[in-house]
Amino acid sequence: MRAAVFRASHDIGVEEVPNPVIRRPGDAVVRVLMACICGTDLWAYRGMTDRRPGQRIGHEFLGVVEELGTDVTGFAVGDLVVAPFVWSDGVCGYCAEGLTTSCEHGGFWGQEGSDGGQGEAVRVPYADSTLVALPSEAASDQRLLTALLTLSDVLGTGHHAAIGAGVRPGSTVAVVGDGAVGLCGVLAAKRLGAERIIALGRHPARTELARTFGATDVVPERGEAAVKAVRELTRGQGASAVIEAVGTERAMRTAVGIARAGGSIGYVGVPHGSAAGLDLDVLFDRNIALRGGIAPVRRYIPELLPAVLDGTIDPSPVFDLSVGLEEVSAGYRAMDERTALKVLVTL
Amino acid sequence: MRAAVFRASHDIGVEEVPNPVIRRPGDAVVRVLMACICGTDLWAYRGMTDRRPGQRIGHEFLGVVEELGTDVTGFAVGDLVVAPFVWSDGVCGYCAEGLTTSCEHGGFWGQEGSDGGQGEAVRVPYADSTLVALPSEAASDQRLLTALLTLSDVLGTGHHAAIGAGVRPGSTVAVVGDGAVGLCGVLAAKRLGAERIIALGRHPARTELARTFGATDVVPERGEAAVKAVRELTRGQGASAVIEAVGTERAMRTAVGIARAGGSIGYVGVPHGSAAGLDLDVLFDRNIALRGGIAPVRRYIPELLPAVLDGTIDPSPVFDLSVGLEEVSAGYRAMDERTALKVLVTL
Numbered sequence: 227m228r229a230a231v232f233r234a235s236h237d238i239g240v241e242e243v244p245n246p247v248i249r250r251p252g253d254a255v256v257r258v259l260m261a262c263i264c265g266t267d268l269w270a271y272r273g274m275t276d277r278r279p280g281q282r283i284g285h286e287f288l289g290v291v292e293e294l295g296t297d298v299t300g301f302a303v304g305d306l307v308v309a310p311f312v313w314s315d316g317v318c319g320y321c322a323e324g325l326t327t328s329c330e331h332g333g334f335w336g337q338e339g340s341d342g343g344q345g346e347a348v349r350v351p352y353a354d355s356t357l358v359a360l361p362s363e364a365a366s367d368q369r370l371l372t373a374l375l376t377l378s379d380v381l382g383t384g385h386h387a388a389i390g391a392g393v394r395p396g397s398t399v400a401v402v403g404d405g406a407v408g409l410c411g412v413l414a415a416k417r418l419g420a421e422r423i424i425a426l427g428r429h430p431a432r433t434e435l436a437r438t439f440g441a442t443d444v445v446p447e448r449g450e451a452a453v454k455a456v457r458e459l460t461r462g463q464g465a466s467a468v469i470e471a472v473g474t475e476r477a478m479r480t481a482v483g484i485a486r487a488g489g490s491i492g493y494v495g496v497p498h499g500s501a502a503g504l505d506l507d508v509l510f511d512r513n514i515a516l517r518g519g520i521a522p523v524r525r526y527i528p529e530l531l532p533a534v535l536d537g538t539i540d541p542s543p544v545f546d547l548s549v550g551l552e553e554v555s556a557g558y559r560a561m562d563e564r565t566a567l568k569v570l571v572t573l
Numbered sequence: 574m575r576a577a578v579f580r581a582s583h584d585i586g587v588e589e590v591p592n593p594v595i596r597r598p599g600d601a602v603v604r605v606l607m608a609c610i611c612g613t614d615l616w617a618y619r620g621m622t623d624r625r626p627g628q629r630i631g632h633e634f635l636g637v638v639e640e641l642g643t644d645v646t647g648f649a650v651g652d653l654v655v656a657p658f659v660w661s662d663g664v665c666g667y668c669a670e671g672l673t674t675s676c677e678h679g680g681f682w683g684q685e686g687s688d689g690g691q692g693e694a695v696r697v698p699y700a701d702s703t704l705v706a707l708p709s710e711a712a713s714d715q716r717l718l719t720a721l722l723t724l725s726d727v728l729g730t731g732h733h734a735a736i737g738a739g740v741r742p743g744s745t746v747a748v749v750g751d752g753a754v755g756l757c758g759v760l761a762a763k764r765l766g767a768e769r770i771i772a773l774g775r776h777p778a779r780t781e782l783a784r785t786f787g788a789t790d791v792v793p794e795r796g797e798a799a800v801k802a803v804r805e806l807t808r809g810q811g812a813s814a815v816i817e818a819v820g821t822e823r824a825m826r827t828a829v830g831i832a833r834a835g836g837s838i839g840y841v842g843v844p845h846g847s848a849a850g851l852d853l854d855v856l857f858d859r860n861i862a863l864r865g866g867i868a869p870v871r872r873y874i875p876e877l878l879p880a881v882l883d884g885t886i887d888p889s890p891v892f893d894l895s896v897g898l899e900e901v902s903a904g905y906r907a908m909d910e911r912t913a914l915k916v917l918v919t920l
Contacts, residue, residue, distance in 0.1 A: 506847060512866065516864075518862075
């Protein structure tokens with residue numbers, strides 16, 4: 227089959243790779259209908275994460291079940307399914323607690339020896355606990371299908387950030403990061419009942435989308451000026467709930483600066499220097515909590531799926547560029563150059 | 574009156590200072606019966622915090638109301654009262670939320686222009702919201718009075734750490750720090766229903782006290798060896814609730830290392846390098862939350878006071894040395910040299 231492969235820094239392309247086959251009785255093989263490129267894939271593209279030439283890539287996909295191991299009971303061939311970005315056994319202590327990203331038998335699409343989401347098909351371990359069924363009618367609705375694809379990562383990650391930030395009805399929320407995850411954080415915060423949502427960003431297309439998703443205020447300033455601006459909007463106190471969806475030192479420094487005493491920072495930006503922006507003296511003095519991490523999105527799908535299906539939330543506009551699998555390298559370039567917000571890969 | 578005064582690094586002694594007087598209608602003057610020396614006073618003693626010669630010191634005290642401003646309605650002259658380590662107005666947004674340490678009109682005993690707890694009397698701003706009445710019978714019970722004194726800081730701070738660590742019935746808790754706060758963290762965790770409490774420490778008198786307070790296991794190892802030992806006690810996973818009650822890099826590094834995925838670190842050790850021990854990559858991968866900070870102990874007194882009065886918890890053994898006010902410098906020396914765990918100052 228054809229699949230995206232990491233060759234070297236700034237060189238990800240499509241190659242012929244072995245077809246996935248059932249290896250264990252709990253496996254499924256899923257024929258991919260839609261995949262996409264994540265901000266974290268960019269770290270690999272830029273050569274900033276440890277990845278070997280030939281390794282697969284992509285961890286977000288939905289598709290149709292093509293083959294099932296003998297132990298799989300929850301799915302039938304032909305079912306439309308979405309996969310979270312981590313597979314999980316569903317039975318270990320962590321899975322029982324909903325922390326599927328710490329599953330004792332879990333793993334990531336694209337890790338060595340596994341298929342990536344950006345390819346024609348994927349072998350899915352622990353299919354019964356990993357995959358989630360989607361209504362078959364969705365397959366004929368491109369807009370809905372695109373919205374459902376966000377359940378595999380960005381929507382659940384934005385939701386995780388909002389949960390970590392402690393968003394509840396009436397909250398004042400500030401969102402650092404105008405990427406797809408930050409925007410999904412806006413959407414999640416709105417769904418959780420936030421009254422005021424301050425989006426930090428200066429890219430017009432993105433801040434417009436933030437407003438569509440529920441942002442009540444947009445702060446284009448950066449750094450100290452952004453902190454000042456958010457404080458001016460919040461009677462000098464800052465936001466009780468802060469979402470940090472970048473992972474850099476500057477983003478975290480801003481998040482700390484705009485957090486209200488007694489509030490929480492929900493962080494989902496993979497740390498790339500953000501520890502240096504985490505001023506512990508400030509967190510201590512103001513009793514600001516830091517909660518977040520890699521999002522156990524599998525846990526959130528049952529809650530978020532109905533909201534996407536009934537149109538309560540529509541995350542599909544985070545995709546502003548669509549490419550075919552063979553053009554995936556153009557998709558990476560577009561995201562790397564920030565000409566695209568998030569790239570859909572259709573098959 | 575006589576009061577402890579910071580003169581220079583390693584030189585805190587008792588001097589004659591002005592008697593406190595009512596300055597505002599909400600003030601009270603409290604005649605001190607008991608005060609004590611806190612681990613954070615040691616940072617001042619060692620010259621590691623910004624303090625000017627002549628500045629008062631001590632932030633934990635209980636005593637008898639001697640004089641009242643005209644606006645004070647909740648107390649009468651002669652009432653036995655305990656003071657939390659921060660005064661607070663009781664009406665601002667933060668106070669309404671229980672975050673008294675962020676009170677818009679709050680302050681610390683011993684800050685410039687205010688009395689310290691280690692002295693014969695203290696002017697108490699916002700007396701109605703700051704002070705808490707104690708039963709007058711307690712005045713004749715030295716053991717009980719000593720236990721009640723811990724409400725002013727260490728007991729509430731240990732409780733705040735346990736809350737930050739997410740302790741609940743059945744929790745497995747690990748406590749980094751065998752000082753008075755760490756030990757009160759053990760006591761608080763036990764009261765909150767922790768099933769297993771692992772105390773890290775190697776000082777026999779302290780670890781014995783930890784066991785008295787409810788520790789089920791003691792780990793004398795340090796650093797990496799401590800992490801290994803705690804993991805061995807917890808099926809390799811670590812403790813869901815970790816209390817960090819030191820504030821140093823090593824303590825925080827250990828706290829991160831022994832925290833179970835999905836758990837929380839409740840930190841109350843004033844950061845003195847601890848940020849460097851906060852490995853954000855690990856927190857992120859394991860979804861470990863960091864919650865804590867300066868404890869709003871005023872908020873906790875109504876909950877903890879009954880437990881101390883009815884003997885559910887007895888924190889009084891954290892005091893292992895008692896000195897008169899005139900001997901306070903000997904008390905500092907003893908704590909600095911770790912020959913005393915916590916020093917009571919009686920008047």
